[in-house]
Amino acid sequence: MSVTKTTHRIDRKVVRDDVLHVGAPNVGDRAYFDQLVDQIFERRWFTNDGCVVKELEAKLRAYLGVKHCFAVCNATIGLQLAYHALNLTGEVIVPSFTFVATAHAAQWGGLTPVFADVDRDNHTICPQSIEALITEKTSAIVGVHLWGNPCDTKAIEDLARKHGLAVVYDAAHAFACSKDDQMIGNFGDCEVFSFHATKFFNTFEGGAIATNNDALAERLALIKNFGFAGMDTVVDLGTNAKMPEVCAAMGLSLLPCLDQLLEKNRHNHQLYRAHLEGIAGLRLLTYDHLQQTNWQYVVIEIDESRFRVSRDELVARLHAQQIRARRYFYPGCHRMEPYQSMPRHQNLALQNTETLCDRVICLPTGSAIDESDIDRVCRVIRGY
Ligand code: T4K
Structure with a gap:
């Protein structure tokens, strides 16, 4: 296949409504x-x-x-x-x-x-x-x-x-x-x-x-x-x-375009970290910096007892502002069909899974999300 083009740029033109998605697709050249x-x-x-x-x-x-x-x-x-x-x-x-x-x-x-x-x-x-x-x-x-x-x-x-x-x-x-x-x-x-x-x-x-x-x-x-x-x-x-x-x-x-996309995600993650630092009851999942990661997921855990708002209430507040945060992977596979109806999957003691299913929220990132979007998301999380 003969393709002569040498410089490749990611495409960031998005016809935007007001909705912010987790998982808006990356587009290359x-x-x-x-x-x-x-x-x-x-x-x-x-x-x-x-x-x-x-x-x-x-x-x-x-x-x-x-x-x-x-x-x-x-x-x-x-x-x-x-x-x-x-x-x-x-x-x-x-x-x-x-x-x-x-x-x-x-x-x-x-x-x-x-x-x-x-x-x-x-x-x-x-x-x-x-x-x-x-x-x-x-x-x-x-x-x-x-x-x-x-x-x-x-x-x-x-x-x-x-x-x-x-x-x-x-x-x-x-x-x-x-x-x-x-x-x-x-x-x-x-x-x-x-x-x-x-x-x-x-x-x-x-x-x-x-x-x-x-x-x-x-x-x-x-x-x-x-x-x-x-x-x-x-x-x-x-x-x-x-x-x-x-x-x-x-x-x-x-x-x-992978390097540009990695850099964009890394930058988004850093912005989230700066905005969300020090909030009681909120943990931002971090990555092992010695290794390469794609920074594709901005994952927070909400501990209701310290954050003072439940995870689900926070998700509702984000959705009300057209920020489609996701409760991945609630409620856990063992609580989905066909598994939850099978006797062997009932009464499982999956303590960390249960905790995470109650606490995790994924926030929007990727090449379609810019600094003002992150600011908008974090304002809702901070409650102003
Ligand atoms: N293993 C793991 C650990 C996985 O996470 C997945 C898939 C698989 C295996 C299976 O891989 P595949 O067979 O799909 O290759 C989405 C994806 O459909 C699914 O691929 C993905 N994991 C999962 C985590 O997310 P939904 O049901 O949450 O998709 P949906 O339609 O709600 O879209 C998610 C968000 O992305 C929405 O806010 C809208 C936005 N979006 C979506 C599409 C398709 C866009 O902005 N543009 C789009 O074109 O499952």
């Missing part, structure tokens, strides 16, 4: 995107492993420093593929404090999600909680790098080795994040990113599975395309997990 889309029309090749998807996959492999990376239509299907490709059976241990897709993907695959608690500070799955749930039916641990905060990968992978379990990471939030100087994408048996519109890096809808395991990659390549190993030969139970060319074009037009 619009002119480059248009150029790629023109070429897609000229070639009349819209999906099924086209050259734009191949270029995106190659660039993702290079960026992540990983051997294999498959673009897929979304992370939920990506997780289903990962669980299937690893031949998981029986029970998989997942956190309850996550987007419900982590658990649903397992349930769709005929697996039983078993809900673990999370770490009180960084909100990722708690290794002690995992260990207590391992039985002879357990086949995998699924960690979620929530808000881009990496899981305790060493403790998880030690446990997995000890008990002969697979490890999958739901890295939906963690594109462009690192741990121990390795990009997320290189941990566990495989990691699954989401490139949904609301994510740091988006392809409208989409995702990717990254792995350094050759055999697993071979199987993933087959099952993301119905199991075809040639024009008429189907060798495995596959599904349709393909990313269309136009989605990959969106990704290619954002990739050269």
Whole structure:
């Protein structure tokens, strides 16, 4: 593909109403995107492993420093593929404090999600909680790098080795994040990113599975395309997990802008920190500065007893001012269907999960949010 453009600028033109969203999409170089889309029309090749998807996959492999990376239509299907490709059976241990897709993907695959608690500070799955749930039916641990905060990968992978379990990471939030100087994408048996519109890096809808395991990659390549190993030969139970060319074009037009987007998010986070510092009963989740993070989530915890207003009342006040703050991930997967109606998920003692479900609010950030927006959000939080 010959694209001559060399400077890429993020597009920040938004036809704004007064509403501030958590997850307003980042847009990369619009002119480059248009150029790629023109070429897609000229070639009349819209999906099924086209050259734009191949270029995106190659660039993702290079960026992540990983051997294999498959673009897929979304992370939920990506997780289903990962669980299937690893031949998981029986029970998989997942956190309850996550987007419900982590658990649903397992349930769709005929697996039983078993809900673990999370770490009180960084909100990722708690290794002690995992260990207590391992039985002879357990086949995998699924960690979620929530808000881009990496899981305790060493403790998880030690446990997995000890008990002969697979490890999958739901890295939906963690594109462009690192741990121990390795990009997320290189941990566990495989990691699954989401490139949904609301994510740091988006392809409208989409995702990717990254792995350094050759055999697993071979199987993933087959099952993301119905199991075809040639024009008429189907060798495995596959599904349709393909990313269309136009989605990959969106990704290619954002990739050269990652540094600008990281910087914008980091700056937004710093502003929030400055505005919210010293408020009794409010904790802003921070990130480990030794590692790269995408700063995509501005997460606060409200302790009603000290903040003197409940989390839900604060959310209502923000919404009344057209600030669509979100209670992610209330009320926890174990309190959602089909899980909450299943006897095994009732009376779970997930103390940190319950606390966080009562306290967490996500605030708007990203390239569509500017300094005056942050000022507006923080004024509502401060109560003036
Ligand atoms: N694992 C984890 C940990 C996840 O967080 C997710 C997805 C997944 C797995 C599964 O990934 P995918 O299969 O989706 O690739 C949204 C997203 O739909 C979902 O992708 C995301 N997590 C989740 C955290 O957020 P909702 O139901 O909250 O979406 P919605 O429509 O309420 O939009 C969120 C906010 O973004 C709204 O305030 C509006 C704004 N928005 C949204 C879109 C789509 C925009 O401003 N523009 C847009 O185009 O789930």
